[in-house]
Structure formats: structure tokens, C-alpha cells
Amino acid sequence: MGKPNVVVSAKKNTGNSNPNRIVGFLQKWGLPAVLLGPFLILITIFFIAPVVLIVILAFTNMDSSMVWDLNGLLNFKKMASDPNLSEIMLNTVFYVTLTLSLNIFLGLSLALLTTYFIKQESVGLIIRTIWMLPRISPPVVYILLWLWFFDPSEYGVLNSLRMIFDMPPANFLADQPMTAIVLANGLIGASYGMIIFSAAIKSIPGDLFMAARVDGAAERSIIFDIIIPAVKWPLMFVTLWQLLSLLTSYEYILLLTKGGPLFETEVLALYSYHKAFQSFEYGYGSAVALVLVVIALICTFIFWRIFGMDKMIKSSRIE
Amino acid sequence: MKIELKQVTKAFNKQGNAVNDLSLTIQDGEFVALLGPSGCGKSTTMLMLAGIYKPTDGTIYFDNEPINHVEPKDRNIGMVFQSYALYPHMTVLENIMFPLKQMKVPKSERVFRAHAAAEQVQLGHLTARKPSELSGGQQQRVALARAIVKKPRLLLLDEPLSNLDARMKIEMREEIRHLQKEIGITTVMVTHDQEEAMTIADRVAVMKDGSLIQYSTPMDLYNKATNLFVAQFIGTPPMNFISGDLMKLGESYTFQENQQSRLIGIRPYDLKLGNQGNVIMNATVSLVEPLGHSNLVSARIGDKLVRFFADASYRADRGTPIVCSADLQKIAVFDKSTGQSIDTEHCIKEAFAV
Ligand SMILES: Nc1ncnc2c1ncn2[C@@H]1O[C@H](COP(=O)(O)OP(=O)(O)O)[C@@H](O)[C@H]1O
Ligand SMILES: [Mg+2]
Numbered sequence: 001m002g003k004p005n006v007v008v009s010a011k012k013n014t015g016n017s018n019p020n021r022i023v024g025f026l027q028k029w030g031l032p033a034v035l036l037g038p039f040l041i042l043i044t045i046f047f048i049a050p051v052v053l054i055v056i057l058a059f060t061n062m063d064s065s066m067v068w069d070l071n072g073l074l075n076f077k078k079m080a081s082d083p084n085l086s087e088i089m090l091n092t093v094f095y096v097t098l099t100l101s102l103n104i105f106l107g108l109s110l111a112l113l114t115t116y117f118i119k120q121e122s123v124g125l126i127i128r129t130i131w132m133l134p135r136i137s138p139p140v141v142y143i144l145l146w147l148w149f150f151d152p153s154e155y156g157v158l159n160s161l162r163m164i165f166d167m168p169p170a171n172f173l174a175d176q177p178m179t180a181i182v183l184a185n186g187l188i189g190a191s192y193g194m195i196i197f198s199a200a201i202k203s204i205p206g207d208l209f210m211a212a213r214v215d216g217a218a219e220r221s222i223i224f225d226i227i228i229p230a231v232k233w234p235l236m237f238v239t240l241w242q243l244l245s246l247l248t249s250y251e252y253i254l255l256l257t258k259g260g261p262l263f264e265t266e267v268l269a270l271y272s273y274h275k276a277f278q279s280f281e282y283g284y285g286s287a288v289a290l291v292l293v294v295i296a297l298i299c300t301f302i303f304w305r306i307f308g309m310d311k312m313i314k315s316s317r318i319e
Numbered sequence: 320m321k322i323e324l325k326q327v328t329k330a331f332n333k334q335g336n337a338v339n340d341l342s343l344t345i346q347d348g349e350f351v352a353l354l355g356p357s358g359c360g361k362s363t364t365m366l367m368l369a370g371i372y373k374p375t376d377g378t379i380y381f382d383n384e385p386i387n388h389v390e391p392k393d394r395n396i397g398m399v400f401q402s403y404a405l406y407p408h409m410t411v412l413e414n415i416m417f418p419l420k421q422m423k424v425p426k427s428e429r430v431f432r433a434h435a436a437a438e439q440v441q442l443g444h445l446t447a448r449k450p451s452e453l454s455g456g457q458q459q460r461v462a463l464a465r466a467i468v469k470k471p472r473l474l475l476l477d478e479p480l481s482n483l484d485a486r487m488k489i490e491m492r493e494e495i496r497h498l499q500k501e502i503g504i505t506t507v508m509v510t511h512d513q514e515e516a517m518t519i520a521d522r523v524a525v526m527k528d529g530s531l532i533q534y535s536t537p538m539d540l541y542n543k544a545t546n547l548f549v550a551q552f553i554g555t556p557p558m559n560f561i562s563g564d565l566m567k568l569g570e571s572y573t574f575q576e577n578q579q580s581r582l583i584g585i586r587p588y589d590l591k592l593g594n595q596g597n598v599i600m601n602a603t604v605s606l607v608e609p610l611g612h613s614n615l616v617s618a619r620i621g622d623k624l625v626r627f628f629a630d631a632s633y634r635a636d637r638g639t640p641i642v643c644s645a646d647l648q649k650i651a652v653f654d655k656s657t658g659q660s661i662d663t664e665h666c667i668k669e670a671f672a673v
Contacts, residue, residue, distance in 0.1 A: 216421035226406065
């Protein structure tokens with residue numbers, strides 16, 4: 001698209017007078033500007049601006065009075081001495097690794113179950129659809145169900161179940177808050193991996209399974225020697241994707257435990273939210289968010305280089 | 320290993336049987352080809368031998384042991400799939416080692432045997448490559464090496480040559496034949512190419528719509544087709560068919576066209592220009608195609624087009640009336656409705672009586 005325009009502008013520019021230059025400039029950049037403009041504006045507003053804003057705000061002491069005052073590294077110094085931050089960091093690591101593991105493991109298991117073990121396509125589809133339901137229902141409703149499940153009174157689902165085995169009612173959300181948020185997040189997150197892994201497993205030619213069985217492979221070997229290598233790239237992609245979204249999302253935790261009791265389930269993303277929108281320390285909240293962005297970038301970089309994700313992007317893996 | 324199928328039937332759905340009442344015995348060390356048009360149940364038969372599919376009915380015996388419910392991994396068979404089905408993420412060597420790994424063969428022996436198998440199919444120099452870096456013929460050899468590496472009791476080849484070009488096909492055909500004789504393994508090969516089946520196999524099982532039509536040596540298939548379908552299917556150029564009766568005239572016979580009557584089959588190589596044969600027919604030339612070493616003549620006998628060979632020097636215009644002939648014992652006669660072959664002598668007497 002650019003080439004003919006360049007030719008036109010070169011011709012026009014031979015005149016070398018001012019109006020001609022403007023016409024030439026318009027002819028060269030007019031169409032690209034019209035075509036790319038909306039896209040560039042959107043990117044700037046919604047993708048670049050937030051990052052820039054966070055970076056700037058992280059170095060200010062902006063609070064509820066909405067005054068911008070650059071205060072250098074003060075926010076970061078404050079973070080270094082924040083008594084809660086080490087616990088929050090640890091929580092984040094626990095929360096992300098545990099949820100991610102549950103997520104990927106469940107997603108892969110469900111995909112294997114519904115595509116490989118259940119030969120009947122319709123049954124597999126029904127199971128997958130059921131697992132997708134929480135995804136398409138509002139988070140508030142989904143969490144409400146979990147709250148009901150964990151309800152400390154004897155009417156909660158869990159406690160009703162415990163009663164059957166003659167166990168006293170428990171306040172699970174207070175005793176095991178981390179387990180609760182990992183479960184709630186891991187179960188819903190599994191559907192994403194499940195869909196992608198299912199598609200990948202289905203694209204393995206049926207002959208390959210037959211060949212493996214003739215070659216003497218048991219189910220275990222078929223899963224680990226045929227299926228897992230075939231879904232290697234989707235597996236990496238989903239892991240990275242889920243890792244990033246787990247690092248930055250907090251809505252289920254907010255709805256389920258609000259980060260509590262105390263700071264037991266407070267993670268970095270939620271802490272940033274609390275600081276910014278509860279204590280109105282926008283500057284400090286942004287600094288926490290900035291740290292989160294840096295961590296996410298480092299994680300992405302590690303995946304990119306160590307696991308060779310760049311290779312996946314470069315070439316199609318359909319063989 | 321001796322293989323026996325007794326009245327084996329396989330149905331995937333209620334509409335019909337993919338394989339229907341198939342009975343077949345394969346002797347130890349024999350090379351058998353399953354031949355038939357696409358969709359006639361060859362692969363299904365093969366996969367039942369492999370244990371991937373369970374017969375709906377009937378029994379399969381390996382060395383007189385019924386093995387219907389034996390899992391594929393416990394059957395000790397090697398199989399080459401039409402698509403080769405190589406494991407894409409493994410190297411050639413890893414592919415060949417895979418069956419040995421499943422048998423828990425120690426690593427060093429695995430490597431040794433896989434290399435030996437690779438050498439056997441002339442792939443020794445490519446063992447570090449991935450399947451995607453190989454040509455079709457090379458992939459085919461990897462599949463073959465993977466199938467034979469564990470020294471199976473039975474080798475199954477499902478259209479192993481159909482993805483290769485013509486020259487490669489002939490080359491691989493000879494190699495497979497050679498390898499099979501060398502290791503003396505009972506082998507079943509599926510093909511829809513009659514020439515391939517005829518040249519490679521000890522015996523050929525011709526299938527149609529899931530049923531076995533004829534099971535005999537390639538020579539018998541060619542010379543003594545028991546069925547119209549087999550006669551049509553075997554031989555290039557295909558057998559000529561004319562519809563009518565044979566009339567005895569002294570020492571020789573003439574042909575009289577009759578659409579209601581039987582089908583008379585004459586191979587193109589048995590039909591000759593002139594009246595040396597004892598069955599003499601009148602024809603009109605429609606086309607003479609030079610093939611170099613000879614001419615392929617297309618001519619009409621009555622309503623039907625027949626083809627035969629003539630000297631390379633033979634020339635004739637379209638519409639030229641000619642006389643051609645064949646020997647009575649080279650002629651096959653088939654019933655039109657059942658397709659079964661009929662004794663030629665028997666058919667002449669009847670024709671004479673009319
Ligand atoms: N897995 C299957 N499910 C349903 N029908 C099948 C299946 N495999 C084969 N068939 C049917 O059985 C018939 C024979 O197939 P196949 O054995 O593959 O034929 P061939 O190998 O001779 O070309 C075909 O009509 C095919 O559609
Ligand atoms: Mg087939």
C-alpha cells in the first residue's frame with residue numbers, strides 16, 4: 001500500500017514549492033492515517049496510557065486530594081519497609097503457583113477425559129460445556145455459590161456434608177482461606193486450558209494412537225509419549241497466559257475473602273487495588289502495580305527464552 | 320505364524336457390515352495381499368488382525384489360539400499405516416526404538432537393534448532426523464523399520480506404497496518382498512492396486528463390499544477368475560467382455576452376439592489378429608494406438624469395444640473390417656446375473672442346441 005504513494009509523492013516533490021509539499025505529504029500519509037488512526041488512538045488510550053500513568057503515578061504521592069506531587073523513590077522505600085509486603089509477596093507466589101498447577105492439571109485432565117477416554121463425542125461435549133458454565137456466568141454469582149458452599153453455619157453445603165460424617169461445622173473460609181481461593185480460581189480457570197488442550201488433542205491423527213497401540217503402548221505411555229508432546233506448545237502458551245492473568249487478577253479473591261482474614265489471602269494485585277481504591281493512596285497503589293508489571297515482564301521473558309516460546313510463534317506446529 | 324479367520328464379521332453401524340463373513344487362512348511365512356476397491360473393508364480386516372477393532376462376529380486365530388479379545392500390545396505384531404503414522408516429535412531412531420521401549424528392552428540393546436533395523440531399510444545415515452525432515456519414501460522406510468524392529472510374529476502393511484511415486488513404488492515393492500523373504504515373517508498387505516498385489520504376494524485375497532470374492536495365487540486369479548468382478552479387476556489392460564454365444568462350426572467356433580446371453584471374457588493378450596485361434600470373430604477397427612513395441616488396437620465386436628495387441632507395423636483406418644481370434648481354452652465365460660464363471664465347454668453345447 002505504501003509503495004504507490006511513495007512514487008506519487010516523489011513526482012509531486014519535484015515542484016519543490018510549499019503548497020505542493022503539503023499536497024504531497026497528504027497524499028503520502030493521508031490514507032495510512034485514516035486507516036491506522038483509530039487503531040493507534042485506541043492502543044494509545046487503552047494500552048499505552050495505563051502503563052505510562054502507572055509509571056508516573058508510582059513516583060508521586062497522589063492521594064484522595066488528587067494532587068500530583070513527584071516524590072521520587074519514596075513509594076518504593078515505603079514498600080521496602082511495608083510490614084505486610086513480605087507476606088503479600090509470599091501469598092502471591094503461593095496463590096499463583098498453586099492455582100496455576102490446579103488449573104493446568106485439571107484442564108489437561110478434563111481435555112484427556114473428554115477427547116481421549118470418552119470416545120463418544122456428544123458426551124465429551126456435554127462435560128466440556130458444563131465446565132464452561134461458570135465462565136459465562138457473572139463472577140458475583142459464581143462466588144456466591146462458593147460462599148454458600150463454605151458457609152460457616154450448618155446450612156452451608158460443606159458443613160451439611162460434614163454432618164453426614166458426624167463432623168462439627170467448620171468455618172472453612174476463615175481456617176483455610178488460601179485453599180478456598182485456589183479452589184475457586186483453579187476450577188473456573190481450568191476451562192480455558194481444557195478447551196485449548198481438547199482442540200490440540202483432537203488434531204492428533206487417529207492413526208498415531210493406533211500405531212502406538214500396535215507398537216505395544218499402554219494408556220500411560222500413549223498419554224506421556226504421544227499426547228503430551230503433541231500438546232506441548234498449547235501447554236506452554238496456556239501456562240504463560242494463565243500465569244499472567246493470575247498475577248494481575250484479583251476479583252474472585254476480593255469477592256470471596258476480600259484478602260482476609262487479615263492479610264492471609266491478600267495478593268499483590270489486590271493490595272494495589274486496596275491501596276488505590278480503599279485507602280486512596282493512588283501513588284502507592286501504582287508503585288505496587290508497577291512492581292507487578294515488572295514481575296509479569298520477567299515471567300514472560302523467562303518463558304520466552306528458556307522454554308523457547310519464540311519458536312512456537314515463528315512456525316506452525318501442524319505436522 | 321499361521322493365521323485363520325473364521326466367519327469374521329465387523330459392523331460399525333446397523334446399515335451394513337464393513338466386513339462380512341470373511342473366512343481366510345494364511346500359512347506361516349506366507350505373503351498375502353488383500354486386494355479390492357476403496358471402501359471394501361480391507362483396512363477394517365487389517366485392524367481386526369491388529370486388535371484395534373474387535374470382530375462383531377466370528378473368530379480370529381493366531382497359531383490356532385483364538386485372539387479376539389487379546390489387546391494389540393499383547394499380539395506382537397508390526398504394522399505400517401498408509402499415513403505412516405510416525406511420531407512427529409521423535410527422531411527416526413526414537414521412532415524405531417518406541418516398540419522396544421514398550422517391551423522394556425534395555426536402553427543399549429534398544430539402540431543397537433534400532434540401528435540394525437534402520438540399516439536393514441537403508442536409513443542408517445538419517446537416524447537423527449525428525450520425520451518432517453524426510454521424504455515420503457524415507458518416511459515409509461522408517462515406518463517399516465519400526466514395524467519389524469521387535470521381530471513381530473505378523474507384519475501388517477496397509478497400503479504402504481500408495482503415497483509413493485511410480486518409480487519409488489516399484490523399488491519399495493521389491494525391497495519389501497526381499498525383506499519379507501529374508502526374515503520369513505507372515506505378512507498381510509492391503510492394496511487397491513492389482514498389479515502391486517499380483518507382483519508381491521504369494522496369494523491374493525480379492526474383496527468386494529466386505530466379502531471375500533476369491534483367494535488364490537496371482538496366476539490363478541489371472542487365468543482362472545471364478546467371478547466376473549475378479550476378471551474385471553485383474554489385469555492391465557482389463558479383460559475384454561463380449562455378450563453372446565459360441566457356435567461350433569466344424570473344428571472352430573464363431574461368435575454370435577446376444578445381449579441376453581452370457582459374458583465371454585478374453586484377455587487382450589489372448590486376442591489375436593487373424594484366424595490362427597479356434598474362436599473366430601468379426602470386428603471393426605476403431606483406434607490403433609502405437610505403444611512402441613506394439614500397437615494397441617481398439618475394435619468393436621458387435622456392440623462391445625475390445626482391445627488387443629498387434630504388430631508395431633500394423634496400420635488400419637477407423638472402420639476397417641478385420642477378423643480376430645482366440646483359443647477356446649483361454650476364454651472365460653460368466654453368468655450375467657450371478658457373475659459366476661461357467662465351464663466354457665458346457666456353454667458351447669447349449670449354444671449349439673439353440
Ligand atoms: N471407524 C469406522 N466407523 C464407521 N465406519 C467405518 C469405520 N472404518 C471404516 N468404516 C466403513 O467401513 C467400510 C470399509 O472401510 P475400510 O476398511 O477402511 O475400507 P478400505 O480400507 O478397503 O478402503 C467403509 O464403508 C467405511 O466407511
Ligand atoms: Mg483403507
